Amino acid sequence: MAISRMSLLDLIHKSEVKGDSDFLREGLKVLAQAVMELEVSAKAGADRFERSEDRKTYRNGYRPRQWDTRVGSVDLRIPKLREGSYFPSLLEPRRKGEHALRAVLQEAYVLGVSTRKVDELVKSLGISGISKSEVSRVCEDLDSVVSAFRNRPLEAAYPYLWLDATYLKVRENGRVLSMAMVVAVGVRESGEREILGHDLGPAEDGAFWLGFLRSLVVRGLRGVQLVISDAHVGLRQAIPAVFATACWQRCRVHFVRNVQSLVPKSAQPMVTGVIRTIIAQPDMVSARVQIGRAIESLASRYPKVATLLEEAGEETLSHMAFPAEHRRQIHSTNPLERLNKEIKRRTDVVGIFPNREAAIRLVGAILAEQNDEWAVGKRYFSQESMSKLLQPAPEPFERLLEPPTSRT
Numbered sequence: 001m002a003i004s005r006m007s008l009l010d011l012i013h014k015s016e017v018k019g020d021s022d023f024l025r026e027g028l029k030v031l032a033q034a035v036m037e038l039e040v041s042a043k044a045g046a047d048r049f050e051r052s053e054d055r056k057t058y059r060n061g062y063r064p065r066q067w068d069t070r071v072g073s074v075d076l077r078i079p080k081l082r083e084g085s086y087f088p089s090l091l092e093p094r095r096k097g098e099h100a101l102r103a104v105l106q107e108a109y110v111l112g113v114s115t116r117k118v119d120e121l122v123k124s125l126g127i128s129g130i131s132k133s134e135v136s137r138v139c140e141d142l143d144s145v146v147s148a149f150r151n152r153p154l155e156a157a158y159p160y161l162w163l164d165a166t167y168l169k170v171r172e173n174g175r176v177l178s179m180a181m182v183v184a185v186g187v188r189e190s191g192e193r194e195i196l197g198h199d200l201g202p203a204e205d206g207a208f209w210l211g212f213l214r215s216l217v218v219r220g221l222r223g224v225q226l227v228i229s230d231a232h233v234g235l236r237q238a239i240p241a242v243f244a245t246a247c248w249q250r251c252r253v254h255f256v257r258n259v260q261s262l263v264p265k266s267a268q269p270m271v272t273g274v275i276r277t278i279i280a281q282p283d284m285v286s287a288r289v290q291i292g293r294a295i296e297s298l299a300s301r302y303p304k305v306a307t308l309l310e311e312a313g314e315e316t317l318s319h320m321a322f323p324a325e326h327r328r329q330i331h332s333t334n335p336l337e338r339l340n341k342e343i344k345r346r347t348d349v350v351g352i353f354p355n356r357e358a359a360i361r362l363v364g365a366i367l368a369e370q371n372d373e374w375a376v377g378k379r380y381f382s383q384e385s386m387s388k389l390l391q392p393a394p395e396p397f398e399r400l401l402e403p404p405t406s407r408t
Contacts, residue, residue: 029074032067036088040079043086057083067091143357146364149371154196154216157223158186159389160326161196161243163213163235164333165204166340168363170353179356180204181343181363182212185336189223189389193335193380195371196221198363200356209238217242225389226322228330230254231312250315251333252279262304271305274298278313279331284320325385339370 037048040059046052048059062077078088165180180203184196197216201208227239228249239248259275260268274294281287291313299306319331329335346366353359374380 025074029076032074032076032088032090035090036076036079039089040081040086043084044081057081065091142361142365146361146368149364149368150197150360151219154220154222157189158194158196158221159189159223159225159386160187160330161221161224161227161246162186162333162336163209163227163229163239164336164340165232166343168200168347168353168359169351170200170356170359172355176352177202179359180208181359182209183336183339183343183367184212184216185339186221186224187380187386189386191379191381191383191386193374195339195367195374198360198367200360200363204232204234206234206237209235210241213238213242226318226330228319228333230333231258231315247318247321248315249318249330250312251331252316253332253334253337255312255316259305259308262308263302267302271298271302275309279316284317287317287320288314323385323388326381329380339367342366342370 041047043056044059045054045056058081060080060082062079065076065078067074067076076088079086162185163182165182167178168181169176170179171177179200181198181200182204183198185193186196187193197212197219199208199212199215201212224243224246226247226249227243228251229235229239230251231254236248239246256272256275259271263271274297278287278290278294281290291309294313295306295309298309316331319327322330343363343366347353347359347362350358350362353362
């Protein structure tokens with residue numbers, strides 16, 4: 001099937017009234033449409049309206065698809081088949097994350113560590129009898145993309161930094177281990193959110209967190225004013241060692257869970273309600289007063305809760321020293337928790353990773369994909385609200401860890 005004479009005539013006519021870029025775009029559209037018609041005719045076994053004994057199926061209309069090219073976006077009409085499916089060879093059917101998932105499954109299959117579920121998933125992706133050399137080639141291509149993303153320089157100041165970890169199962173030295181995948185997310189001084197880095201380690205100990213945070217600094221991370229995380233011991237030790245002048249915000253959601261674990265289930269609603277009276281205060285001064293009242297009301301019945309409030313209650317108030325427009329997002333690790341859920345949703349398909357490199361590859365592709373979406377999306381915080389951070393910085397990490405009694 002050749003490009004129709006009418007299509008060519010229309011294209012030539014448009015070239016007379018439009019610029020070169022429009023002409024190239026329209027030319028690419030005509031050529032791409034012709035290629036798709038050839039491919040779908042070969043798949044159907046006959047051209048449109050052709051009577052043939054070799055016909056396997058019939059066409060069933062078109063579906064629109066936008067194709068982003070170097071000469072601009074091209075609106076294509078992809079032919080559909082009544083039976084079976086068709087996808088143009090000139091388009092890329094999978095995004096980065098799906099390519100990474102495919103590579104991980106291939107690697108697991110070739111290394112002999114796949115389960116029946118993984119084997120079925122591999123077959124559903126159309127992979128059968130794939131060679132080790134092809135797996136290596138695909139993995140090398142993904143590794144270069146993920147490596148460039150992980151090691152890119154951080155050229156801006158990031159006043160806000162979220163840190164958290166999720167756990168993945170990885171095979172190492174003949175054993176299946178639960179390893180920590182740590183992720184750092186920051187907000188630029190101009191208000192855009194960005195994934196700064198990720199790494200995989202055997203545990204969330206202080207040494208691993210310290211090495212990870214220092215690697216971010218080496219890449220250019222600077223200007224951190226507030227670090228938001230849970231109260232993991234290793235992480236708490238690493239934060240002030242790397243960001244000595246930054247405040248630390250203990251995740252309020254994790255703190256409430258810690259409190260609930262100290263009381264019977266029947267008392268959890270009441271105790272949680274008391275904690276929420278602290279959270280509901282409009283400023284740090286009134287919140288500190290409310291902490292004192294909560295300690296007095298809970299000390300007799302739930303001394304462990306009162307002790308935790310006395311020792312750690314003020315660690316949940318650091319966000320109140322920052323612009324009011326930001327407090328809803330910076331009082332907890334919820335923004336990063338949602339990202340971790342997406343990581344788990346994709347990695348649960350794999351189950352057990354064959355090695356560390358496979359886990360870093362897949363998670364890196366997922367994060368790079370998410371980072372691209374954030375880059376073209378709406379600012380996380382407005383520039384006007386971010387400008388308020390130019391005011392004198394709040395009290396540093398160590399100061400905020402002092403007991404509230406020593407500050408009144």
